[in-house]
Amino acid sequence: MNICPSAVVCQAVATGTMYADYYNMSVIPTHYRYAKNLTQKMLEDRMNSKAGLSSLNAVFLAVCCIIILENVLVLAAVFRNKKFHTAMFFFIGNLAFSDLLAGSAYIANILLSGPRTFKLAPVEWFVREGTAFIALAASVFSLLAIAIERYVAITKVKVYGSSKSCRMFLLIGACWATSVLLGGLPIMGWNCMGDLPACSAVLPLYSKRYIFFVVTIFSGILLSIVVLYVRIYLIVRSSHQEAASSPAYALLKTVTIVLGVFIACWLPAFIVLLLDTFCSMNSCPVLRRASAIFGFATLNSALNPVIYTLRSKDMRREFLRVLCCWGLLRGRGRHPADRCAVPLKSSSSMEHCTDRHEHQATPIMQECTTCV
Incomplete structure (x- = not known):
């Protein structure tokens, strides 16, 4: 079997060191031709295509703009309202920031795809692909951090006190440090440059082993999160007779919905990436639809703020206050600007849960946070 499609391809791959080839403009056409099984004419047609933005990509661009606006709104709400300055909401803000990065990265990916590639x-x-992987990794690790925070809050009393707030920031910092490391592995050298048979068909400069490694890590983390939530659910059910209507149970339902939506949106993409490690483009035609599948996965970043809005009266009111202050909504009354500055007064059942249960011995009810 001839490994390289032509002598020219072999020569292009063999010349220079790996890092010297990072600026070699012939590398990308070479890898795309081999990984996607293109003829020279098909490759030239792709490179010289004058086609504009497709209707599907235009829809994805609009969705990404919505993602950015929604998650900026979440970050503004968490930043502005001191009531949300708790470990749980800082983790939610961290997830919102990763979603914002995901939307921005996908916009860049769309605008730099096609013949611009x-x-x-x-x-x-x-950098284009690594940013998207960093955003995905940050989302997964943010979900893990939220699960850990919920488990600690359920089993211990006031772990995130003022003297231990550094734990929360260390966890968030570790989330991003690990995400940058995972997303940056290919540019640091774990790629298939110089080894065409090891290249991914979906991401032709990425090694199949790297993609398998990342998907395995993410799948393991998501499975761990599911296990944590099952344990939390069992603790909640066994800790109090009114657990099904307790604020802690309501909070558990919300973060479980967030996790479920993430898995539903990203599962097809994970399956495609796993197939990519074992199949060629001809053996698995679904790989040709990878762009649309990744676009569907990006919808997850738009759904999280919607979940917060539907599940929390506090968040809904804070979103409206932020929009009012930005001038996007007209406040009622003579002084809408003054209304925007009024501190949030929640009627949520979560607001008074500490007062209602402060004398109970059950750990789950001794620390309450606003339901999200």
């Missing part, structure tokens, strides 16, 4: 140097291609 072949005008990129490999280092630029790695």
Whole structure:
């Protein structure tokens, strides 16, 4: 079997060191031709295509703009309202920031895809794809941090006190440090440059082993989160007779919905990436639809703020206050600007749960946070 499609391809891959080839403009066409099983004419047609933005990509661009606006709104709400300055809401803000990054990264991906891909140097291609992987990793690790915070809050009393708030920030910092490391592995050298048979068909400069490694890590983390939530659910059910209507149970339902939506949106993409490690483009035609599947996965970043809005009266009111202050909504009364500055007064059942249960011995009810 001939590994390289032509002598020219073999020569292009063999020349120079790996890092020197990061600026070699012939590398990307070479890898795309091999990984996607293109003829020279098909490759030239792709490179010289004058087609504009497709209708599907235009829809995805609009969705990404919505993602950015929604998650900026979440971050503004968490930042503005001191009532949300708790460990749980800081983790939610962290998830919102990763969703915002995901929307921005996908916009860049769309605008730099198609024929523009072949005008990129490999280092630029790695930055384009690596940013998306960093955002995905940050989302997964944020969900893990939320699960850990819920488990600690359920089993212990006031772990995140003022003297231990550094734990929360260390966890958030570790989330991003690990995400940047995972997303940056290909640009640091774990790629398939110089080894065409090891290349992914969906992401032609990425090694199949790297993609399998990342998907395995993410799947393991999501499975761990599910296990944590099952344990939390069992603790909640066994801790109090009114657990089914307790604020802690309501909070558990919300974060479980967030996790379920993430899995539903990203599962097809994970399956495609796993298939990519074992199949060629011809053996698995679904790989040709990878862009649309990844676009569907990005919808997850737009759904999280919707979940917060539907599940929390506090968050809904704070969103409206932020929109009012931005001038996007007209406040009622003569002084809408003054109304925007009024501190949030919640009627949520979560607000008074500490007062109602402060004398109970059950750990689950001794620390309450606003339901999200």
